[in-house]
Amino acid sequence: xxxxxxxxxxxxxxxxxxxxxxxxxxxxxxxxxxxxxxxxxxxxxxxxxxxxxxxxxxxxxxxxxxxxxxxxxxxxxxxxxxxxxxxxxxxxxxxxxxxxxxxxxxxxxxxxxxxxxxxxxxxxxxxxxxxxxxxxxxxxxxxxxxxxxxxxxxxxxxxxxxxxxxxxxxxxxxxxxxxxxxxxxxxxxxxxxxxxxxxxxxxxxxxxxxxxxxxxxxxxxxxxxxxxxxxxxxxxxxxxxxxxxxxxxxxxxxxxxxxxxxxxxxxxxxxxxxxxxxxxxxxxxxxxxxxxxxxxxxxxxxxxxxxxxxxxxxxxxxxxxxxxxxxxxxxxxxxxxxxxxxxxxxxxxxxxxxxxxxxxxxxxxxxxxxxxxxxxxxxxxxxxxxxxxxxxxxxxxxxxxxxxxxxxxxxxxxxxxxxxxxxxxxxxxxxxxxx
Amino acid sequence: xxxxxxxxxxxxxxxxxxxxxxxxxxxxxxxxxxxxxxxxxxxxxxxxxxxxxxxxxxxxxxxxxxxxxxxxxxxxxxxxxxxxxxxxxxxxxxxxxxxxxxxxxxxxxxxxxxxxxxxxxxxxxxxxxxxxxxxxxxxxxxxxxxxxxxxxxxxxxxxxxxxxxxxxxxxxxxxxxxxxxxxxxxxxxxxxxxxxxxxxxxxxxxxxxxxxxxxxxxxxxxxxxxxxxxxxxxxxxxxxxxxxxxxxxxxxxxxxxxxxxxxxxxxxxxxxxxxxxxxxxxxxxxxxxxxxxxxxxxxxxxxxxxxxxxxxxxxxxxxxxxxxxxxxxxxxxxxxxxxxxxxxxxxx
Numbered sequence: 076x077x078x079x080x081x082x083x084x085x086x087x088x089x090x091x092x093x094x095x096x097x098x099x100x101x102x103x104x105x106x107x108x109x110x111x112x113x114x115x116x117x118x119x120x121x122x123x124x125x126x127x128x129x130x131x132x133x134x135x136x137x138x139x140x141x142x143x144x145x146x147x148x149x150x151x152x153x154x155x156x157x158x159x160x161x162x163x164x165x166x167x168x169x170x171x172x173x174x175x176x177x178x179x180x181x182x183x184x185x186x187x188x189x190x191x192x193x194x195x196x197x198x199x200x201x202x203x204x205x206x207x208x209x210x211x212x213x214x215x216x217x218x219x220x221x222x223x224x225x226x227x228x229x230x231x232x233x234x235x236x237x238x239x240x241x242x243x244x245x246x247x248x249x250x251x252x253x254x255x256x257x258x259x260x261x262x263x264x265x266x267x268x269x270x271x272x273x274x275x276x277x278x279x280x281x282x283x284x285x286x287x288x289x290x291x292x293x294x295x296x297x298x299x300x301x302x303x304x305x306x307x308x309x310x311x312x313x314x315x316x317x318x319x320x321x322x323x324x325x326x327x328x329x330x331x332x333x334x335x336x337x338x339x340x341x342x343x344x345x346x347x348x349x350x351x352x353x354x355x356x357x358x359x360x361x362x363x364x365x366x367x368x369x370x371x372x373x374x375x376x377x378x379x380x381x382x383x384x385x386x387x388x389x390x391x392x393x394x395x396x397x398x399x400x401x402x403x404x405x406x407x408x409x410x411x412x413x414x415x416x417x418x419x420x421x422x423x424x425x426x427x428x429x430x431x432x433x434x435x436x437x438x439x440x441x442x443x444x445x446x447x448x449x450x451x452x453x454x455x456x457x458x459x460x461x462x463x464x465x466x467x468x469x470x471x472x473x474x475x476x477x478x479x480x481x482x483x484x485x486x487x488x489x490x491x492x493x494x495x496x497x498x499x500x501x502x503x504x505x506x507x508x509x510x
Numbered sequence: 511x512x513x514x515x516x517x518x519x520x521x522x523x524x525x526x527x528x529x530x531x532x533x534x535x536x537x538x539x540x541x542x543x544x545x546x547x548x549x550x551x552x553x554x555x556x557x558x559x560x561x562x563x564x565x566x567x568x569x570x571x572x573x574x575x576x577x578x579x580x581x582x583x584x585x586x587x588x589x590x591x592x593x594x595x596x597x598x599x600x601x602x603x604x605x606x607x608x609x610x611x612x613x614x615x616x617x618x619x620x621x622x623x624x625x626x627x628x629x630x631x632x633x634x635x636x637x638x639x640x641x642x643x644x645x646x647x648x649x650x651x652x653x654x655x656x657x658x659x660x661x662x663x664x665x666x667x668x669x670x671x672x673x674x675x676x677x678x679x680x681x682x683x684x685x686x687x688x689x690x691x692x693x694x695x696x697x698x699x700x701x702x703x704x705x706x707x708x709x710x711x712x713x714x715x716x717x718x719x720x721x722x723x724x725x726x727x728x729x730x731x732x733x734x735x736x737x738x739x740x741x742x743x744x745x746x747x748x749x750x751x752x753x754x755x756x757x758x759x760x761x762x763x764x765x766x767x768x769x770x771x772x773x774x775x776x777x778x779x780x781x782x783x784x785x786x787x788x789x790x791x792x793x794x795x796x797x798x799x800x801x802x803x804x805x806x807x808x809x810x811x812x813x814x815x816x817x818x819x820x821x822x823x824x825x826x827x828x829x830x831x832x833x834x835x836x837x838x839x840x841x842x843x844x845x846x847x848x849x850x851x852x853x854x855x856x857x858x
Contacts, residue, residue, distance in 0.1 A: 137621070137622055137623060137624050137626060138618075138621045138622050138626075141613075141621050141626060141627045142614065142621075163624070166624035166625060167624040167625060167627070167628075168625065168627075168628045239628075241628075469628075469631040469635070470631050470632050470634065470635020470636070470638075470639075471632075471635075472628045472631070472632075473561070473625060473628035473629050473631065473632040474561075474632055474635075476625070476628075477558070477561045477632075480558070481565070501569065502565065502569075505565060505568050505569070506565075508639060508640070509564075509632070509635060509636045509639055509640070510632070510635045510636075510639060
């Protein structure tokens with residue numbers, strides 16, 4: 076089957092692009108694939124796998140796109156990487172791989188930068204959230220509310236993107252329900268693919284490690300308070316077993332804050348700051364570490380490539396029991412409750428100090444899950460099984476937009492509500508027979 | 511029987527389907543039926559219009575007039591064959607071809623639109639869902655039947671019909687021109703004929719008759735003739751009276767009819783009735799149901815060089831032209847293509 080795969084690609088710094096690049100060989104071996112990317116350039120190795128085309132919504136050749144097959148649009152929450160993809164997806168129905176339900180800010184930016192401005196934003200907000208949503212949106216934009224998390228989570232606006240979709244794929248099983256409410260298109264939960272089967276790191280046996288001091292790692296974009304760095308450091312300081320651990324922090328963070336906290340909490344000698352590490356350096360760090368603390372609170376619900384990266388190195392982890400992380404099997408991670416965060420963290424650190432092997436086994440179980448569910452091959456299997464249902468409903472996607480247009484452009488002309496209602500029913504009855 | 515034939519109507523455009531509807535009406539009237547031809551306007555661009563027209567057809571009530579029932583509705587073309595009627599028979603002339611085999615071709619308009627694929631899929635879905643409402647489906651050619659089967663999985667019965675005024679066509683001398691009667695429009699490929707003409711070795715001439723769908727296209731063809739330096743070997747006669755057309759058929763060396771995937775093509779039949787050989791292309795569709803290579807004419811690839819060879823062959827052998835023309839006439843008669851038979855099938 077021919078697929079037109081819309082995704083950013085490396086060297087753009089986005090995990091969605093990284094995943095596409097990694098799994099491309101498997102996808103290309105299973106499907107007749109053409110990649111459409113907003114990148115102006117990409118790593119040349121991708122060219123050897125399948126045709127790569129650079130596109131913008133304004134210049135795309137629609138006829139060529141139709142020839143290249145069913146579009147598969149990767150939609151995440153960053154306008155730079157996904158704005159053009161959303162614009163094309165709205166015009167040319169295809170499968171949406173919805174990496175994030177919380178698209179509110181992306182849609183807002185899309186309206187402001189490429190669309191109809193605030194009027195369009197409020198129109199969308201009203202359509203999917205009602206008048207209350209518009210009020211909340213105005214409050215936020217006029218600085219009456221400082222934190223927009225509530226607005227974003229309450230009105231995620233993913234409906235705007237999936238409205239014309241022919242199918243929707245999510246990597247988070249919790250998202251299936253809300254998506255089904257927003258579209259009649261078939262919906263698939265398929266675990267986030269991470270690597271081709273042959274590319275997994277060899278399993279690491281940590282059970283043979285007998286260390287006096289174990290290495291904890293915290294990494295990623297840590298400037299967002301939802302990564303709970305301060306809380307982690309407090310729990311570490313109060314655990315009573317801090318002498319059994321060393322914490323290494325890598326990625327993007329506020330160094331001054333971290334140094335201040337470490338001094339205040341008297342754990343300065345146990346904390347190492349590594350800063351940004353290139354991929355290879357980070358891989359080495361994960362390989363040498365014994366435990367990762369990978370918290371999110373609050374979470375916007377997206378599935379986590381970070382978690383899969385840990386499992387690739389059989390690395391045990393502590394996560395927050397929230398959103399996507401709450402769906403992870405209990406035997407693969409240690410969880411902390413958001414309402415009982417510090418005590419749970421302390422408990423896990425103490426348990427690790429007492430019985431590290433139990434945690435190592437969780438890391439191995441995670442690694443097994445990664446191989447079973449998160450390989451490119453497993454994803455390709457899911458996609459293959461899903462495509463027939465998308466094909467079966469292919470006659471429907473236009474009828475839905477036609478029905479909406481009919482209501483908007485024709486039926487509103489009828490001043491008499493009873494005549495309008497009768498005609499609307501007649502038309503709806505007709506359209507129901509067309510597919 | 512009170513019968514309504516429903517057909518599309520594109521104002522100011524007259525083609526084979528319009529002729530068929532009119533002739534068919536007369537044929538049924540000759541059988542003492544009361545027959546109305548209802549023509550429903552159709553505009554197919556932007557492609558969003560297509561579904562509006564389908565809906566318009568579906569909302570029409572053709573079951574009765576003034577309390578008197580209409581006994582039968584016969585639908586001919588998309589979307590008019592989707593008119594509702596409890597006793598509907600479809601005589602399939604055209605589906606919306608750009609949603610089918612023309613989708614990938616250069617003449618497809620829908621595929622240039624972002625939602626083109628969705629609209630195409632929807633048209634196919636509508637045909638699949640609604641065409642079986644008809645009591646019976648007849649297809650006017652194998653090409654039409656095959657499309658219906660291939661894309662919609664629906665069977666139909668083949669039913670050939672004669673061109674208008676079939677009895678008037680006659681044979682005449684084998685003159686010094688090939689006759690190419692057709693609307694001037696890219697899908698009929700007058701351009702290909704001129705490109706081939708430029709490559710012929712014989713002093714072949716072509717007379718084109720028919721009006722352009724768009725006047726700009728005529729200018730483009732004339733410009734091409736100048737560019738190819740064949741302007742003195744082609745004539746654009748425009749739309750001509752029927753009698754003049756019969757004369758041109760009767761006096762030509764052969765008929766040139768090379769459309770891309772024509773569903774039927776009266777020109778083929780008119781050439782055969784005039785006992786003239788027909789040059790056509792392997793991808794011309796309907797004409798190839800009647801013309802076999804070196805039997806009733808010549809069938810070539812749609813390539814200027816190949817077509818030029820066929821033109822030269824016909825030009826250099828009047829004997830072959832005469833014999834092939836006679837075989838063409840005989841084949842027409844053997845196929846029993848009559849309105850009597852058509853009327854009988856559609857009314858029974």
